[in-house]
Amino acid sequence: MSTRTDKIDELSARAADDAGVSLAAAAWRRLRRNPVFLAGAGIIVLFVVLAAAAPWLAPHDPSVPMLGDQVVKARNQIPAVQDGHPLGGDQNGRDLLSRLLLGSQQTLLVGVFATLIGLGGGLLLGTLAGALGGWVDTVVMRAVDVMLSIPGLLLAVSIGALFAQPNQYTVILAVAIVQIPIFARLLRGTMLAQRHSDHVLAARSLGVKQRAIVFRHMLPNSLGPVIVQATLVLAIAIIEAAALSFLGLGNPDDRIPEWGQMLGQAQTVIDSHPQLAFWPAGCIIVVALGFTLVGESLREALDPKSRR
Amino acid sequence: MLRYTIRRLLQLLVVVLVLSLLLFAWLRSLPGGPVSALLGERATAETRERLTEELGLNEPIFVQYLKFVGRALTGDFGVSTGVQPGDSAAEIFVQRFPATLELSILAIVIALAVGIPLGYLAARRRGGILDNLSVVSSLIGVAVPVFFLAFLLKQVFAVDLGWFPTAGRQAGGIDATRVTGFFVLDGLLTQEWDAAWDALRHLILPAIALASIPFSVVFRITRASVLDVVDEDYVRTAESKGLTSPVIRRRHVMRNAMLPVVTTIGLQTGALLAGAVLTEKVFAFPGIGQALALGFERRDYPVLLLLILCAAGVFVLINLLVDLSYAVIDPRIRTRGVR
Numbered sequence: 001m002s003t004r005t006d007k008i009d010e011l012s013a014r015a016a017d018d019a020g021v022s023l024a025a026a027a028w029r030r031l032r033r034n035p036v037f038l039a040g041a042g043i044i045v046l047f048v049v050l051a052a053a054a055p056w057l058a059p060h061d062p063s064v065p066m067l068g069d070q071v072v073k074a075r076n077q078i079p080a081v082q083d084g085h086p087l088g089g090d091q092n093g094r095d096l097l098s099r100l101l102l103g104s105q106q107t108l109l110v111g112v113f114a115t116l117i118g119l120g121g122g123l124l125l126g127t128l129a130g131a132l133g134g135w136v137d138t139v140v141m142r143a144v145d146v147m148l149s150i151p152g153l154l155l156a157v158s159i160g161a162l163f164a165q166p167n168q169y170t171v172i173l174a175v176a177i178v179q180i181p182i183f184a185r186l187l188r189g190t191m192l193a194q195r196h197s198d199h200v201l202a203a204r205s206l207g208v209k210q211r212a213i214v215f216r217h218m219l220p221n222s223l224g225p226v227i228v229q230a231t232l233v234l235a236i237a238i239i240e241a242a243a244l245s246f247l248g249l250g251n252p253d254d255r256i257p258e259w260g261q262m263l264g265q266a267q268t269v270i271d272s273h274p275q276l277a278f279w280p281a282g283c284i285i286v287v288a289l290g291f292t293l294v295g296e297s298l299r300e301a302l303d304p305k306s307r308r
Numbered sequence: 309m310l311r312y313t314i315r316r317l318l319q320l321l322v323v324v325l326v327l328s329l330l331l332f333a334w335l336r337s338l339p340g341g342p343v344s345a346l347l348g349e350r351a352t353a354e355t356r357e358r359l360t361e362e363l364g365l366n367e368p369i370f371v372q373y374l375k376f377v378g379r380a381l382t383g384d385f386g387v388s389t390g391v392q393p394g395d396s397a398a399e400i401f402v403q404r405f406p407a408t409l410e411l412s413i414l415a416i417v418i419a420l421a422v423g424i425p426l427g428y429l430a431a432r433r434r435g436g437i438l439d440n441l442s443v444v445s446s447l448i449g450v451a452v453p454v455f456f457l458a459f460l461l462k463q464v465f466a467v468d469l470g471w472f473p474t475a476g477r478q479a480g481g482i483d484a485t486r487v488t489g490f491f492v493l494d495g496l497l498t499q500e501w502d503a504a505w506d507a508l509r510h511l512i513l514p515a516i517a518l519a520s521i522p523f524s525v526v527f528r529i530t531r532a533s534v535l536d537v538v539d540e541d542y543v544r545t546a547e548s549k550g551l552t553s554p555v556i557r558r559r560h561v562m563r564n565a566m567l568p569v570v571t572t573i574g575l576q577t578g579a580l581l582a583g584a585v586l587t588e589k590v591f592a593f594p595g596i597g598q599a600l601a602l603g604f605e606r607r608d609y610p611v612l613l614l615l616i617l618c619a620a621g622v623f624v625l626i627n628l629l630v631d632l633s634y635a636v637i638d639p640r641i642r643t644r645g646v647r
Contacts, residue, residue, distance in 0.1 A: 146330070149323055149620040153582030154600065158334065158616070161604050239453050243586055246455050247601055263456065270459060271467070281456045288451035296447065 027301040040293025047287050051104040058098035063255040065093035078273050090276055091269055099257040100279055106258035107238055110172055114237035117176035119230050122183020129184065130191025131214040141188065144181040152178045156240055160249035168251045171244055175237045186229055190222035224302040231295035235288035242284055259284050316628050324621055331613055332373045385614045390606025391599050397610040400599060401618060406489035407477055408595035412580050414511050415518035416573065423523050424569065427530025434535065442527060449524040454583045458517035458590035465513055472513050475592035478506055514591045521583045522576040529572050533565040574630030578623045
């Protein structure tokens with residue numbers, strides 16, 4: 001069979017599939033069969049379960065330096081792998097496996113809260129600009145342009161540096177604020193594109209109030225790309241939080257472990273004890289990959305062009 | 309075209325002015341401050357006061373800002389208090405900018421040289437092994453923190469294998485003549501081949517680490533837009549006219565597929581600068597990024613202000629160039645006139 005008739009078969013099969021279902025339902029159908037999405041979702045589910053069960057799974061208290069007697073700072077000696085400590089200890093003699101397990105909680109929280117704050121701020125600004133237009137649009141978008149003109153990490157570092165005592169909340173805030181203009185611009189773009197579209201015109205001519213048009217018609221239709229972006233930002237937020245730690249602007253209080261912080265702190269001993277960096281870095285990479293895979297497959301599934 | 313360019317340049321000016329005011333206020337509100345950074349915690353109140361006065365930090369902030377703008381117009385951006393104490397901020401910028409530029413250019417060249425052909429091949433053999441492998445590796449590339457990749461490269465290729473130097477821009481023993489500040493170019497211009505080679509060797513690992521950011525994007529955009537373009541009617545027309553495949557590839561597929569790639573390169577400038585902060589720190593590479601990292605550590609206001617402003621200016625400027633380059637690549641925009 002030639003490739004062309006193959007394509008026609010495929011198209012007609014797709015069309016029958018998608019007939020009479022909403023975009024979201026059609027997207028879900030495509031996602032269910034997409035190995036990329038399944039792999040990403042599997043990773044995320046696994047780590048969420050691990051994070052939830054961490055207090056029971058962790059063999060030791062992650063904040064207690066129980067192997068402290070094996071740490072010799074002067075000779076750069078760090079507890080090795082031993083009975084009861086399958087990954088050994090960290091530079092302060094705490095059990096590495098327990099810190100990794102509990103670290104998943106804090107890391108996921110940083111990602112989720114940074115994304116939610118960025119999304120919330122962007123949603124507010126983008127909706128205002130896109131729905132109202134006029135001078136509101138101009139003012140908001142110029143402010144967004146100025147924010148976007150500073151490279152993301154530099155902005156996060158500037159915000160992080162504002163606080164005398166960095167802690168987990170300042171890290172979340174620094175990473176989140178960087179995302180606000182990106183969400184705002186995205187949302188404003190999709191809202192603007194709809195302002196003169198037929199369904200909005202129809203609603204307006206039926207006498208639907210402006211507020212209802214914005215919230216019931218325009219906003220729901222703009223959410224697709226926003227959800228995609230939010231999934232990708234979850235990965236970015238976790239990586240950027242690690243970068244802040246690496247630059248010395250992370251949370252210095254390490255009683256509650258977080259992977260980015262563990263990686264940042266490991267840089268001083270990385271030459272002699274690379275495992276202290278490899279484990280948290282590996283976890284960050286796998287989780288970030290999970291969110292990226294889900295985000296990319298969502299983007300594909302929600303893009304009408306890729307329905308071919 | 310000219311009017312559009314002028315309007316965009318004026319916009320750039322406004323952005324830089326607003327940004328300078330914001331940054332000025334912002335950096336002044338940072339905790340710590342240069343006085344503690346310079347004198348340490350144990351200085352007496354008297355010496356602190358004297359230095360505060362000397363640096364002009366006791367005046368109202370808007371007076372400080374106006375004075376700063378006045379001096380900035382004459383090219384005086386203040387004296388570094390932390391990164392290289394005593395040197396002027398402008399001097400630090402002039403010294404370090406070529407280093408970061410050299411590094412970024414090499415990183416972009418690597419990303420384009422690998423990303424575009426790979427993207428093309430992956431698209432032409434969609435679903436094949438090469439396609440799947442390169443898609444997966446580009447996704448992993450996004451997920452790996454760039455400073456960790458830099459550490460990894462340094463550890464394996466510089467420390468363990470010893471193929472490349474671990475830090476800096478030039479080996480200590482080499483006495484190279486400086487012409488432009490671009491070390492590789494300098495070596496080539498003065499025909500000091502060993503100096504050029506040595507500088508290049510210092511660049512390779514950081515550039516590869518830095519290239520991981522634009523590579524993923526360049527690869528994915530190339531692949532997606534080639535996939536878009538090969539289905540177009542004009543490509544089929546070209547095929548049925550009997551044009552050879554290199555000609556179709558060059559004139560019909562790639563020329564059209566490159567448009568989104570060019571946009572991406574512009575947008576990647578910001579990410580590259582951010583990546584440079586991390587990569588340069590790992591390789592102790594004396595560029596803008598390292599100065600920024602040090603500047604934040606030591607609260608060096610004049611240096612931070614100038615460097616962030618320049619970073620933003622370069623970012624906006626490059627995106628302007630990208631917009632203008634559309635007209636060159638895409639004749640439709642040229643004839644339609646620019647919005």
